[in-house]
Amino acid sequence: MADSTTQVYVVGAGGIGCIASWVLSASGYRVCVVEADSCRREWISQHGIQLSGWGTVRPLMIDPANFQHLDVNRVIVCVKSFDNPTVIPMVKHCKSVLMIQNGIDPRLNEIAHRTDGIASFIGEAEKGTGRVRLSRLGALYLGCAFKNSTNDASALWLRDLCPAFRRLGIRVSDVGDILPYRNMKFVYNCAISPLASAAGIDNGKLLSDASLRKLFLGLLSENIAIMRAGGHALAKVGPFSPDRVAAILSSPWLARVLGYWFERSLRGTYCSMSDDFISGRTELPQYLGYLLEIAGPLPCPVNRLLYQEVQSLLARGFGPEIGIVERLTHKLDQKGLWDPFRAG
Numbered sequence: 320m321a322d323s324t325t326q327v328y329v330v331g332a333g334g335i336g337c338i339a340s341w342v343l344s345a346s347g348y349r350v351c352v353v354e355a356d357s358c359r360r361e362w363i364s365q366h367g368i369q370l371s372g373w374g375t376v377r378p379l380m381i382d383p384a385n386f387q388h389l390d391v392n393r394v395i396v397c398v399k400s401f402d403n404p405t406v407i408p409m410v411k412h413c414k415s416v417l418m419i420q421n422g423i424d425p426r427l428n429e430i431a432h433r434t435d436g437i438a439s440f441i442g443e444a445e446k447g448t449g450r451v452r453l454s455r456l457g458a459l460y461l462g463c464a465f466k467n468s469t470n471d472a473s474a475l476w477l478r479d480l481c482p483a484f485r486r487l488g489i490r491v492s493d494v495g496d497i498l499p500y501r502n503m504k505f506v507y508n509c510a511i512s513p514l515a516s517a518a519g520i521d522n523g524k525l526l527s528d529a530s531l532r533k534l535f536l537g538l539l540s541e542n543i544a545i546m547r548a549g550g551h552a553l554a555k556v557g558p559f560s561p562d563r564v565a566a567i568l569s570s571p572w573l574a575r576v577l578g579y580w581f582e583r584s585l586r587g588t589y590c591s592m593s594d595d596f597i598s599g600r601t602e603l604p605q606y607l608g609y610l611l612e613i614a615g616p617l618p619c620p621v622n623r624l625l626y627q628e629v630q631s632l633l634a635r636g637f638g639p640e641i642g643i644v645e646r647l648t649h650k651l652d653q654k655g656l657w658d659p660f661r662a663g
Contacts, residue, residue, distance in 0.1 A: 596638065
């Protein structure tokens with residue numbers, strides 16, 4: 320149990336931010352949550368953060384405008400990457416920064432001595448509230464953001480977060496070099512988030528529906544090939560190593576069998592991009608956009624077509640549309656672009 324005078328700031332009250340705030344508050348830390356959404360800020364001020372099945376905590380809520388005038392020692396940042404231009408100037412001079420964020424955004428390098436966190440668990444927050452549920456267990460990986468560097472702060476974060484998250488069954492590990500873990504989570508997120516969000520489905524449908532599974536496995540195959548061709552190291556995030564994932568993808572029957580097994584753990588879970596898709600402001604540039612930059616001239620037809628289709632939906636102000644699956648499949652079949660992908 321922490322000393323009640325130990326204060327930690329959490330920037331962002333989405334799914335991950337709410338869970339981090341809850342576990343730290345429940346462990347005795349004084350938690351101050353910095354949230355830009357005034358409706359969510361007011362709701363949490365009145366009702367607290369309510370973690371489904373676990374109870375309620377009541378952190379102090381702060382307007383971002385007031386945060387900049389505080390002398391902040393320790394801060395955990397849990398915001399979408401499209402908010403980085405606003406948030407980075409707020410936190411880069413803080414003494415100890417832990418950045419828990421998916422996607423790849425070179426702008427984060429402005430925070431020179433940060434610790435990075437990659438979450439494989441799923442936390443879903445109800446829009447405009449502090450109601451949150453832990454919809455999938457997993458781990459929180461901590462490490463240095465820069466090669467050949469050491470960060471004593473990551474050991475301090477490990478000391479504080481390990482017992483706090485353990486109460487929810489979430490393992491916290493200091494992995495040293497975080498980049499291979501970030502890269503592998505990026506591989507998964509680029510295959511899951513844009514497709515599931517654009518189609519308006521839960522993540523489990525990517526494995527239970529034959530057409531969606533074919534698209535999903537095609538994306539995953541391309542993503543691993545793109546990262547490896549670019550010399551980007553990949554680490555084990557989840558039950559299988561990158562080599563084992565690649566082997567599974569090369570075996571159609573094994574991919575189908577394991578797909579049905581994993582579908583159960585993903586059923587009823589949704590990407591955070593799903594809500595963003597409706598508003599039209601998404602992390603698509605930090606996901607598929609950045610992946611295609613890494614790919615350069617490499618052939619990656621499934622990703623390129625998905626990027627074009629999602630951009631078109633967003634540009635027209637359309638919400639999620641299950642018809643995107645049929646359009647993608649038809650275009651790939653019409654152009655004979657499925658040949659490189661044996662898994663289906």
